[in-house]
Amino acid sequence: MPELPEVEVVRRGLAEHVVGRTVTAVEVRHPRAVRRHLPGPLDFAARLDGRTVTAARRRGKYLWLELDRPADLVLAHLGMSGQLLVQPVDALDETHLRIRLRLDDGNELRFVDQRTFGGLSVEDRTDDGLPAPVAHIARDPFDPAYLVEEVVARIRRKDTGLKRALLDQTVVSGIGNIYADEALWRAQLHWARPTATLDRPAARRVLGAAAAVMAAALGEGGTSFDALYVNINGESGYFDRSLAVYGQEDRPCPRCGTAIRRESFMNRSSYSCPRCQPRPRRPHW
Numbered sequence: 001m002p003e004l005p006e007v008e009v010v011r012r013g014l015a016e017h018v019v020g021r022t023v024t025a026v027e028v029r030h031p032r033a034v035r036r037h038l039p040g041p042l043d044f045a046a047r048l049d050g051r052t053v054t055a056a057r058r059r060g061k062y063l064w065l066e067l068d069r070p071a072d073l074v075l076a077h078l079g080m081s082g083q084l085l086v087q088p089v090d091a092l093d094e095t096h097l098r099i100r101l102r103l104d105d106g107n108e109l110r111f112v113d114q115r116t117f118g119g120l121s122v123e124d125r126t127d128d129g130l131p132a133p134v135a136h137i138a139r140d141p142f143d144p145a146y147l148v149e150e151v152v153a154r155i156r157r158k159d160t161g162l163k164r165a166l167l168d169q170t171v172v173s174g175i176g177n178i179y180a181d182e183a184l185w186r187a188q189l190h191w192a193r194p195t196a197t198l199d200r201p202a203a204r205r206v207l208g209a210a211a212a213v214m215a216a217a218l219g220e221g222g223t224s225f226d227a228l229y230v231n232i233n234g235e236s237g238y239f240d241r242s243l244a245v246y247g248q249e250d251r252p253c254p255r256c257g258t259a260i261r262r263e264s265f266m267n268r269s270s271y272s273c274p275r276c277q278p279r280p281r282r283p284h285w
Contacts (some may be wrong), residue, residue, distance in 0.1 A: 033098035055267035060173025082118030140174035163191035182278030
C-alpha cells in the first residue's frame with residue numbers, strides 16, 4: 001500500500017496537471033470503484049460533471065481533490081493497487097481502467113485498479129476542510145501544523161509496541177510498514193520496544209528518523225517494488241534501491257555488517273538489525 005511519499009508524489013502530479021481543469025465527462029466502468037460513494041455511480045458522475053478542480057490535498061496517506069462546489073471533495077482510496085494516471089484522450093485504455101474523468105484540456109484523469117480494493121468517492125467537507133472519513137487522521141510530519149512534542153506525548157501514553165504506535169494513523173499519519181522499519185533502524189530501536197519504556201529523546205529520535213527517511217524517499221519518487229505503484233505519468237519511484245533493512249533479509253546491515261533479520265509482525269514482516277536494534281527484555285508483541 002502506498003505510504004506518505006508515494007501519495008505525495010501523486011498529489012504533486014495532480015496539482016500540476018489536473019488543478020484548474022474542468023471535468024467535461026465522467027465514465028464509471030466498474031461499480032466497485034465507487035462503492036464508497038453510497039448514492040451510486042450515476043450520482044457520482046453527476047456530482048463531478050462540469051466541476052473544476054481547485055486543489056489537490058493530502059493528509060498522511062489520504063489524498064483528495066477540492067472542487068469549485070465548496071461542499072464537495074473527491075477522496076481517492078488507492079488501496080493496494082490503485083493508480084491515478086493523466087493520459088491523452090486518445091491513449092489506449094488500461095486493462096484495469098475503472099473510472100475515466102475527461103478534462104477540458106484534452107486529457108483524462110484515469111483511476112486504474114487491478115485488485116479493485118480502492119476507489120473514488122465524493123465526500124462532505126468538515127469544518128476543518130477535510131473529507132469526513134479523514135477527520136480522525138492525525139497530522140503527518142510534513143504538515144505545517146505538525147507538533148512533534150504532541151506526537152511524542154501520544155506515543156508515550158500508548159500501551160503497545162513502538163512500531164504499532166508508529167503505524168497508528170490516529171497518532172501520526174503517513175508512516176507505513178516500509179518507512180517504520182527504516183526509521184526504527186536509523187533510530188536504533190527495536191520494533192517491539194514497549195512505548196511505556198520510551199523516553200522523550202528516543203521518541204523524538206524515531207519520529208525525526210521517520211520524517212528524514214520519508215523526505216529522502218520523496219526525493220526519489222517514492223518506493224516501487226512492482227508496477228502497481230507509479231506516479232501520474234506511469235513512472236516508478238527508485239527509493240527501494242536505498243532501503244537499509246526493509247526487504248533486506250540476510251543482507252549485511254549498512255551500519256555494522258550483521259545479517260538483517262525478518263520477523264513476523266501483524267500478518268506482515270518486520271526487518272531489523274540484531275546488533276543495532278537489540279530485542280527488548282520485555283518486548284510488547
